[in-house]
Amino acid sequence: xxxxxxxxxxxxxMFDIALHHDKGPVxxxxxxxxxxxxxxxxxxxxxxxxxxxxxxxTRGPGGGYxxxxxxxxxxxxxxxxxxxxxxxxxxxxxxxxCQNHQRCLTxxxxxxxxxxxxxxxxxxxxxxxxxxxxxxxxxxxxxxRMNRVEVI
Amino acid sequence: xxxxxxxxxxxxxMFDIALHHDKGPVxxxxxxxxxxxxxxxxxxxxxxxxxxxxxxxTRGPGGGYxxxxxxxxxxxxxxxxxxxxxxxxxxxxxxxxCQNHQRCLTxxxxxxxxxxxxxxxxxxxxxxxxxxxxxxxxxxxxxxRMNRVEVI
DNA sequence: AAATAACCGAGTAAATCACTCAGGTATATA
DNA sequence: TATATACCTGAGTGATTTACTCGGTTATTT
Numbered sequence: 001x002x003x004x005x006x007x008x009x010x011x012x013x014m015f016d017i018a019l020h021h022d023k024g025p026v027x028x029x030x031x032x033x034x035x036x037x038x039x040x041x042x043x044x045x046x047x048x049x050x051x052x053x054x055x056x057x058t059r060g061p062g063g064g065y066x067x068x069x070x071x072x073x074x075x076x077x078x079x080x081x082x083x084x085x086x087x088x089x090x091x092x093x094x095x096x097x098c099q100n101h102q103r104c105l106t107x108x109x110x111x112x113x114x115x116x117x118x119x120x121x122x123x124x125x126x127x128x129x130x131x132x133x134x135x136x137x138x139x140x141x142x143x144x145r146m147n148r149v150e151v152i
Numbered sequence: 153x154x155x156x157x158x159x160x161x162x163x164x165x166m167f168d169i170a171l172h173h174d175k176g177p178v179x180x181x182x183x184x185x186x187x188x189x190x191x192x193x194x195x196x197x198x199x200x201x202x203x204x205x206x207x208x209x210t211r212g213p214g215g216g217y218x219x220x221x222x223x224x225x226x227x228x229x230x231x232x233x234x235x236x237x238x239x240x241x242x243x244x245x246x247x248x249x250c251q252n253h254q255r256c257l258t259x260x261x262x263x264x265x266x267x268x269x270x271x272x273x274x275x276x277x278x279x280x281x282x283x284x285x286x287x288x289x290x291x292x293x294x295x296x297r298m299n300r301v302e303v304i
Numbered sequence: 305a306a307a308t309a310a311c312c313g314a315g316t317a318a319a320t321c322a323c324t325c326a327g328g329t330a331t332a333t334a
Numbered sequence: 335t336a337t338a339t340a341c342c343t344g345a346g347t348g349a350t351t352t353a354c355t356c357g358g359t360t361a362t363t364t
Contacts, residue, residue: 005353008258015257027309035257040355047311060362061308076261105167105187106160109228109281113272120268129261157322179340192324199342212331213339 007080009037010045014079017055018071018130025057025064045083052082067126076129077121159232161189162197166231169207170223170282177209177216197235204234219278228281229273 016031028046032039046065049055056068067074168183180198184191198217201207208220219226 004351008262009353011261012258029309038354041353043309043311044354057310058362059308059310059360060364062363063309063361065310106164106281108284109163109276110160112276113269116272117265117269120265124261124264129258132260156320161322181340190323193322195340195342196323209341210331211329211339211341213333215331215340217341 003080003084006045007084009035009041010049010083011076011079013037013042013045014049014054014067014074014126015130017065017067018126021066024062025066027064030064048082049079052078054078054082071127071130072125074126075122076124076126077118079126080121155232155236158197159236161187161193162201162235163228163231165189165194165197166201166206166219166226166278167282169217169219170278173218176214177218179216182216200234201231204230206230206234223279223282224277226278227274228276228278229270231278232273 012035013031016035017026020026020030028039028042031037032042046055046057050057050065050068053068054074055065057063057065164187165183168187169178172178172182180191180194183189184194198207198209202209202217202220205220206226207217209215209217
């Protein structure tokens with residue numbers, strides 16, 4: 001099973017863009033500051049998201065990243081898939097040669113679990129996730145903090 | 153998220169016991185041979201399973217491990233819980249202080265995922281999992297291999 | 305021209321993982 | 335009582351992965 005901070009960071013960053021893309025492209029520096037993720041680390045992640053056609057980039061001042069497609073069209077699973085090797089609970093990655101080139105005793109069990117996770121995360125769009133009450137609340141708090149920082 | 157070979161091995165070993173416990177306690181040496189898991193590694197795992205009241209041990213010749221309760225009463229989640237630190241998709245482990253001592257933007261999302269996984273694995277008993285057709289097939293193949301080894 | 309911000313590849317410290325080793329202790333059988 | 339079996343315990347280790355950094359380049363706006 002692969003679901004590390006890498007995937008979590010990618011989803012968080014996509015949340016941030018979805019919440020701010022009305023004001024044009026969102027720079028990685030802004031995401032870094034708001035979400036507390038190192039800029040260099042984000043720079044490593046975003047080419048992967050772009051490669052999957054989830055975001056598009058604009059260079060130069062005022063540039064940044066924006067969603068390549070509507071947030072309803074992006075599933076959480078897509079984001080994780082983009083940055084994480086494989087979202088799979090089986091050991092063999094579905095190839096079913098777990099033990100001695102045979103499907104291991106427990107293969108079906110992990111396959112079932114993988115399917116469960118996958119369908120759950122495929123069923124949640126970025127738009128849905130972001131519309132969550134708590135997300136909006138935290139987001140507005142981050143807005144205020146940002147403003148305060150700018151004032152000081 | 154924590155689901156490594158550790159948890160997989162534990163489940164596989166429990167499968168093995170469930171499939172053979174009619175012939176009395178199952179030794180770790182047998183499990184090791186049948187399932188291709190290092191004996192020393194199993195010895196590390198089983199005290200944890202015993203601590204959770206999933207298996208009981210009998211020492212001495214002819215000894216080994218047997219199920220402490222009926223296989224219908226053991227959920228796959230119990231087995232994984234016993235050997236794996238936490239089966240949780242959130243970063244903070246549910247404590248909700250993910251970022252700056254606040255629930256992070258994506259907290260609810262990971263919490264939802266954790267719940268999904270947990271309820272899935274809690275809903276499958278060892279008995280159910282073992283009754284799977286493929287499991288029985290592989291198991292009988294292992295039986296034959298064991299016999300052949302003994303003959304040679 | 306200068307500032308901004310995406311792009312790119314290599315490198316690294318720390319943690320985790322799977323696994324081993326070297327013993328010790330209880331119990332059944334001869 | 336001796337011996338073999340099999341559980342029990344704790345410490346150690348090599349390899350891999352992880353999160354993260356650094357130094358620099360290229361494109362675009364003002």
